[in-house]
Amino acid sequence: MSQNITLSIDAMGGDNAPDMVIEGLDMALRELPGTKFILFGRSEVLAPLLEKFPKLSANVELRHSDDVVSSEEKPGIALRSGRKSSMRFAINAVGEGEADGVVSAANTGALMAMAKFVLKTLPGIDRPAIASLLPTMRGECVMLDLGANIQCDAENLVQFAVMGEVFARNVLHISKPSIGILNVGTEVLKGNDSVKQAAAILRETSLPIKFHGFVEGDDIGQGTVDVIVTDGFTGNVALKTIEGTAKLFAGALKQELMRSWFGKIGALIAKPAIDAFRTRFDPRRYDGAMFLGLNGICIKSHGGTDALGFCHAVKLAHELVTDELIDGIKEDYARFSSEHHTIPLNSADT
Amino acid sequence: MSQNITLSIDAMGGDNAPDMVIEGLDMALRELPGTKFILFGRSEVLAPLLEKFPKLSANVELRHSDDVVSSEEKPGIALRSGRKSSMRFAINAVGEGEADGVVSAANTGALMAMAKFVLKTLPGIDRPAIASLLPTMRGECVMLDLGANIQCDAENLVQFAVMGEVFARNVLHISKPSIGILNVGTEVLKGNDSVKQAAAILRETSLPIKFHGFVEGDDIGQGTVDVIVTDGFTGNVALKTIEGTAKLFAGALKQELMRSWFGKIGALIAKPAIDAFRTRFDPRRYDGAMFLGLNGICIKSHGGTDALGFCHAVKLAHELVTDELIDGIKEDYARFSSEHHTIPLNSADT
Numbered sequence: 001m002s003q004n005i006t007l008s009i010d011a012m013g014g015d016n017a018p019d020m021v022i023e024g025l026d027m028a029l030r031e032l033p034g035t036k037f038i039l040f041g042r043s044e045v046l047a048p049l050l051e052k053f054p055k056l057s058a059n060v061e062l063r064h065s066d067d068v069v070s071s072e073e074k075p076g077i078a079l080r081s082g083r084k085s086s087m088r089f090a091i092n093a094v095g096e097g098e099a100d101g102v103v104s105a106a107n108t109g110a111l112m113a114m115a116k117f118v119l120k121t122l123p124g125i126d127r128p129a130i131a132s133l134l135p136t137m138r139g140e141c142v143m144l145d146l147g148a149n150i151q152c153d154a155e156n157l158v159q160f161a162v163m164g165e166v167f168a169r170n171v172l173h174i175s176k177p178s179i180g181i182l183n184v185g186t187e188v189l190k191g192n193d194s195v196k197q198a199a200a201i202l203r204e205t206s207l208p209i210k211f212h213g214f215v216e217g218d219d220i221g222q223g224t225v226d227v228i229v230t231d232g233f234t235g236n237v238a239l240k241t242i243e244g245t246a247k248l249f250a251g252a253l254k255q256e257l258m259r260s261w262f263g264k265i266g267a268l269i270a271k272p273a274i275d276a277f278r279t280r281f282d283p284r285r286y287d288g289a290m291f292l293g294l295n296g297i298c299i300k301s302h303g304g305t306d307a308l309g310f311c312h313a314v315k316l317a318h319e320l321v322t323d324e325l326i327d328g329i330k331e332d333y334a335r336f337s338s339e340h341h342t343i344p345l346n347s348a349d350t
Numbered sequence: 351m352s353q354n355i356t357l358s359i360d361a362m363g364g365d366n367a368p369d370m371v372i373e374g375l376d377m378a379l380r381e382l383p384g385t386k387f388i389l390f391g392r393s394e395v396l397a398p399l400l401e402k403f404p405k406l407s408a409n410v411e412l413r414h415s416d417d418v419v420s421s422e423e424k425p426g427i428a429l430r431s432g433r434k435s436s437m438r439f440a441i442n443a444v445g446e447g448e449a450d451g452v453v454s455a456a457n458t459g460a461l462m463a464m465a466k467f468v469l470k471t472l473p474g475i476d477r478p479a480i481a482s483l484l485p486t487m488r489g490e491c492v493m494l495d496l497g498a499n500i501q502c503d504a505e506n507l508v509q510f511a512v513m514g515e516v517f518a519r520n521v522l523h524i525s526k527p528s529i530g531i532l533n534v535g536t537e538v539l540k541g542n543d544s545v546k547q548a549a550a551i552l553r554e555t556s557l558p559i560k561f562h563g564f565v566e567g568d569d570i571g572q573g574t575v576d577v578i579v580t581d582g583f584t585g586n587v588a589l590k591t592i593e594g595t596a597k598l599f600a601g602a603l604k605q606e607l608m609r610s611w612f613g614k615i616g617a618l619i620a621k622p623a624i625d626a627f628r629t630r631f632d633p634r635r636y637d638g639a640m641f642l643g644l645n646g647i648c649i650k651s652h653g654g655t656d657a658l659g660f661c662h663a664v665k666l667a668h669e670l671v672t673d674e675l676i677d678g679i680k681e682d683y684a685r686f687s688s689e690h691h692t693i694p695l696n697s698a699d700t
Contacts, residue, residue, distance in 0.1 A: 137598055147534050150542050184497050184586040192500050192583060217590025221598035230587075233542060236534040237584050238591045240567025245595040248487055248571035249631070253603075256627040263623030270607055270616020277606040281599070 005034075005321050007314060008099035010090040011041030012068040013106025015304050018042075021105070022049045024310030026056040031311075032318050038093050040065050040086040065089050071107045071303060078110035079117060087111060091118045094296045101297030101317040103288075105305055111298070112148055112291060119296035122330055124337045127152075128293035129160045129232070130300070131167055133286050134242065136223030142168045142177075143220065143228040144292060147236035154197030157181065157229055161202055162336050163292040163329050164227040165209050170323040171316070176208070177226035180215035182234060190214060194231070207336050246281060288313035290320065292329070297321055355384075355671050357664065358449035360440040361391030362418040363456025365654050368392075371455070372399045374660030376406040381661075382668050388443050390415050390436040415439050421457045421653060428460035429467055437461060441468045444646045451647030451667040453638075455655055461648070462498055462641060469646035472680055474687045477502075478643035479510045479582070480650070481517055483636050484592065486573030492518045492527075493570065493578040494642060497586035504547030507531060507579055511552055512686050513642040513679050514577040515559050520673040521666070526558070527576035530565035532584060540564060544581065557686050596631060638663035640670065642679070647671055 009025065011018040018041055025037055036059050039046060043064040050057045067085040069078045082088050087106050093099040095118040104111050112128065121128055129145035144164050149156060161179050168177035181199050183191040188199070191214065202211040212225045217238060220228055230238065257263035267274060279285070283302070287309035291298040297320050301313035359375065361368040368391055375387055386409050389396060393414040400407045417435040419428045432438050437456050443449040445468040454461050462478065471478055479495035494514050499506060511529050518527035531549050533541040538549070541564065552561040562575045567588060570578055580588065607613035617624060629635070633652070637659035641648040647670050651663035 135598070137601055150534065182587060184500065184583055217587040217592075218594030218597065220591055221594035233534055234584055234587050237532060237567040237580075237588055241570055241588045241591045242567075242595050244568030244571035245592050246599065247568065248485070249596065249599050251487055252630060253624075253627050256623040256630070257620055259626070260623060263620045266616045266618070266620025266623065268616070269619060270613045273606040273610055273613030273616065274603075276609070277603050280602060280606070 005032075005318055006036040006038060006099045007317055007321075008038045008040065008090040008093035008102045009314075010087045010102070010104035010106055011039050011046055012086040013104040013111075013303075014301065014310070015071070016306055017105060018046055018049060020305065020307045020310055022046070022053060022056070023307035024314060025060070026053045027307060027311040028314040028318070029056055029059060031315065035059065035318060036061070038063060038090075038099055040089040040093075041068070042066065063089065069106055069110045073107055073110050075109040075113035078107070079113045082110065082114065088114055088118075091115050091298065094298070095119055100321040101299065103299045103301060103310070103313050103317050105301035105303055105310060105313070107303070108147065108300055111300055115291055115294055115296070115298040119294045119298065121293050122295050122326070122333065124333050125159050125163070125293040127156055127159075128291050129163065130289050131164060131292045132239070132289040133171065134220060134239075135281055135286065136221055138223030140172060141220065141223055141226050141228055142172065143230070143235060143239065145230065145232040145235050146239050146289060147232045148291070149232040151233070152194055152231035154194050154201065157194060157198035157231065158201050159293065159333070161198070161211075161227065161229045162207075162209070162333050164229055166325065166328040166332050167290065167292060168226045170325050170328065171319060172226060174226055176210050178210045178212045179227040179229060180212045180219065180225035182228055182230035182238070183214035183216065186214045186216065188213075198229070205336065207332070243283065246283075284309035285312060288316035290316065295326065297326065355382075355668055356386040356388060356449045357667055357671075358388045358390065358440040358443035358452045359664075360437045360452070360454035360456055361389050361396055362436040363454040363461075363653075364651065364660070365421070366656055367455060368396055368399060370655065370657045370660055372396070372403060372406070373657035374664060375410070376403045377657060377661040378664040378668070379406055379409055381665065385409065385668060386411070388413060388440075388449055390439040390443075391418070392416065392436075413439065419456055419460045423457055423460050425459035425463035428457070429463045432460065432464065438464055438468070441465050441648065444648070445469055450671040451649065453649045453651060453660070453663050453667050455651035455653055455660060455663070457653070458497065458650055461650055465641055465644055465646070465648040469644045469648065471643050472645050472676070472683060474683050475509055475513070475643040477506055477509075478641050479513065480639050481514060481642045482589070482639040483521065484570060484589075485631055485636065486571055488573030490522060491570065491573055491576050491578055492522065493580070493585060493589065495580065495582040495585050496589050496639060497582045498641070499582040501583070502544055502581035504544050504551060507544055507548035507581070508551050509643065509683070511548070511561075511577065511579045512557075512559070512683050514579060516675065516678040516682050517640065517642060518576045520675050520678065521669065522576060524576055526560050528560045528562045529577040529579060530562045530569065530575035532570075532578055532580035532588070533564035533566065536564045536566065538563075548579070555686065557682070593633065596633075634659035635662060638666035640666070645676065647676065
């Protein structure tokens, strides 16, 4: 399968680009032999880098672009002035069918704006959402939207649920993932109108989905459901709160251990266990956010990522191409839309 | 000072009430000698419990009430049918000036509804907010609203900022706490209208407050600011996400340590350090959420708390009474309101 897959890569996006991009691709290729990469960026920088990785070079087609979208560029400006950027060319390659998916560690807003402009949204989907995997007590879950849509109505949340379900089925390999809507309580009457209406629609749908109901912030880490649906404001805050809490805990644990000799010696003896713990929550393992709802695979790698993180983002893109995610979403959403019109949105009013 | 303070206590609220309430009061009294408690609840249950704590008993006035507001009671129903409940009597004692503050571990919605009805909001404050301390890398911060107001406009957020600032000054003992509004990015143009307008107002105010600007989810744990202002939906999700992540990490660390002999032995040797880490993040140390904006001190202890957590909630109530928090908020808000009218709300439109 992987022999036929081609990914287009924005080599210039990310704080540590292009070095970490090249190194990350080399790591990914070892796990995904036969994958082809079309690499966009400044050839005078990239060509010498590629020379160090002969195996990768054999699978890379380098295409020159002068322009780079900066990490500070506003989406609208990037869209207008970045027509010859590595980011734009990399997305175009998917739009034109040359590549099966694109990966970039550049600025999220600009990437989303360009990807939406070039690839368009899927039929019936109003707004794409950013989805990512997160670690839980039971394994992993998918959360969306992580920041693409600051304000969401019930219809948007329902679309996120359907898309997130297909994503979870493919990436988590669960035949029937459970879906929860993030809220301030689990009772039916809790929350704002959007979450109440969205829940009412999902409760009544005849689609074969497993709607759990409302979940709360602590359910993310507990792994109560496989798919967490929320608006982009709440999702972004929740995601970054998880990151911040993780940093706080890791930092404080280290502080306490290093404060005494007993702590230091204990930590040394338990090092393999502590390393296993670190690996389990290594944010690089969760690198790769998917722009769901676009007519094409577009993966955003973390702006500050290194080669290992970028490698994971590339592997995610590869997996989603293999699993034909876009077709899955198209089919599910078409089925959902056809039966969904029988449910009036205001049926959820309380 | 503490000789003169009287707190009214709802002895029947919380999963482990009334045992943990009595024990918690006994612990609190040891640190706050001279404090008087008016204890509301079923005397046939409470009197025998009190007998075990003679020192406490000498400082407790027990008042009988038959009714108890259940943990599932809807706020509106509790307000109507709970007129003779321990919760209502305890709040009344503050309203009637018998007690300086009230502490309850009962259902948040019912407690807020009753406290608002009996104590009323402060002049100029539309809606009370729930505020609590949270651990950070630099110490502690105050976050509000944690769930009282699902939807908030700019005006509400500004009120939370002013109230949170006074709270932080009193509880964190910082002369000029910095304030941040929780958002999906730190740039001025990020976020929804409410946060943008609130930030514009706080940027322009001539009040002597230190407005930092926008903060993101990871800034909570980093301790970037002393006061985190947000709407009740986002704040509740963020708070519970922190709790969930903490549980996930603690659980996973234990799992990895217990998996091997090296892990177990290392953990044993480092036990004092690990215990110090645990104590530092013990949620019971952060028990006690303040209903800010009411004309009286009302502290909500966690529904599932034990004696130590309840003791912390009582100590918080005591501290806020001592510091005359309500007068501080009244003064600051009056000053803010008088100058605030010169700033049109729509000046923040972008």
